[in-house]
Amino acid sequence: MTIDAAAFDFVRRLLRERAAIVLDDGKQYLVDNRLSQLARREGLVSAQDVIDRLRAAPRGPLQRKVIEAMATTETLFFRDGKPYEALRNTIFPELRRLRAAERRLQIWSCGCSSGQEPYSIGMVLHEHFPDLTGWDLRLLATDISTDMLARSRAGRYSQLEINRGLPGALLARYFDRAGHDWQIRSDLRRMVEFRELNLAGPWGKLPPADLIMLRNVLIYFDLDTKRQIL
Numbered sequence: 001m002t003i004d005a006a007a008f009d010f011v012r013r014l015l016r017e018r019a020a021i022v023l024d025d026g027k028q029y030l031v032d033n034r035l036s037q038l039a040r041r042e043g044l045v046s047a048q049d050v051i052d053r054l055r056a057a058p059r060g061p062l063q064r065k066v067i068e069a070m071a072t073t074e075t076l077f078f079r080d081g082k083p084y085e086a087l088r089n090t091i092f093p094e095l096r097r098l099r100a101a102e103r104r105l106q107i108w109s110c111g112c113s114s115g116q117e118p119y120s121i122g123m124v125l126h127e128h129f130p131d132l133t134g135w136d137l138r139l140l141a142t143d144i145s146t147d148m149l150a151r152s153r154a155g156r157y158s159q160l161e162i163n164r165g166l167p168g169a170l171l172a173r174y175f176d177r178a179g180h181d182w183q184i185r186s187d188l189r190r191m192v193e194f195r196e197l198n199l200a201g202p203w204g205k206l207p208p209a210d211l212i213m214l215r216n217v218l219i220y221f222d223l224d225t226k227r228q229i230l
């Protein structure tokens with residue numbers, strides 16, 4: 001069973017207003033698919049039930065769950081390779097030179113999903129710039145999804161997630177076995193501060209950043225929102 005047109009419009013408006021996420025026409029199947037999974041977790045029968053319940057009490061806790069369920073959280077370690085080569089070969093050497101006097105570096109990973117991005121940055125720093133880890137080095141990672149932030153903070157990954165992008169040598173150096181999963185080493189975990197932040201809402205106080213990783217996030221927003229965020 002798929003959701004009706006009014007339910008689709010409701011979710012579309014909610015996502016746009018609360019998270020700036022734009023859902024194109026014809027994406028009913030996506031809403032149906034993602035909210036059906038949420039329905040099972042909530043003990044409901046269908047995506048339509050989830051939306052009907054939310055419409056009856058729009059300000060309740062279900063609102064956040066619907067937004068989080070609809071956000072695309074696809075990520076992997078060292079995603080696309082090249083940006084991390086640039087960090088290693090160009091960006092961090094340059095930042096080390098520019099910040100040598102203060103010995104202070106602030107990095108921000110926005111839309112960090114389940115943490116692979118900030119931990120990949122952390123591994124580049126540990127592997128290739130051990131001197132920088134003695135600096136006042138701050139790695140802030142933010143996301144709108146509290147579920148994703150909890151996963152990031154836990155730093156625990158399935159074999160499947162590990163197989164997606166993490167070289168074997170880094171697995172051996174930075175992860176410990178945890179049952180069937182892998183746990184990131186605590187010193188890497190401690191490098192990163194995870195914080196909830198809606199890029200489309202008020203940001204509160206943020207430290208000025210030397211490097212911002214804003215990858216695979218703006219694609220979900222309309223042009224005005226992209227401009228505002230940039």
Ligand SMILES: C[S@@+](CC[C@H](N)C(=O)[O-])C[C@H]1O[C@@H](n2cnc3c(N)ncnc32)[C@H](O)[C@@H]1O
Nearest residue numbers: 019071073074075111113144145198199215216
């Ligand atoms: C596709 S993931 C990208 C993760 C990582 N940056 C990467 O490139 O692999 C997009 C992330 O953006 C987050 N997101 C979506 N809308 C957001 C918003 N309005 N504010 C902050 N984060 C948002 C999602 O929760 C999701 O974790």
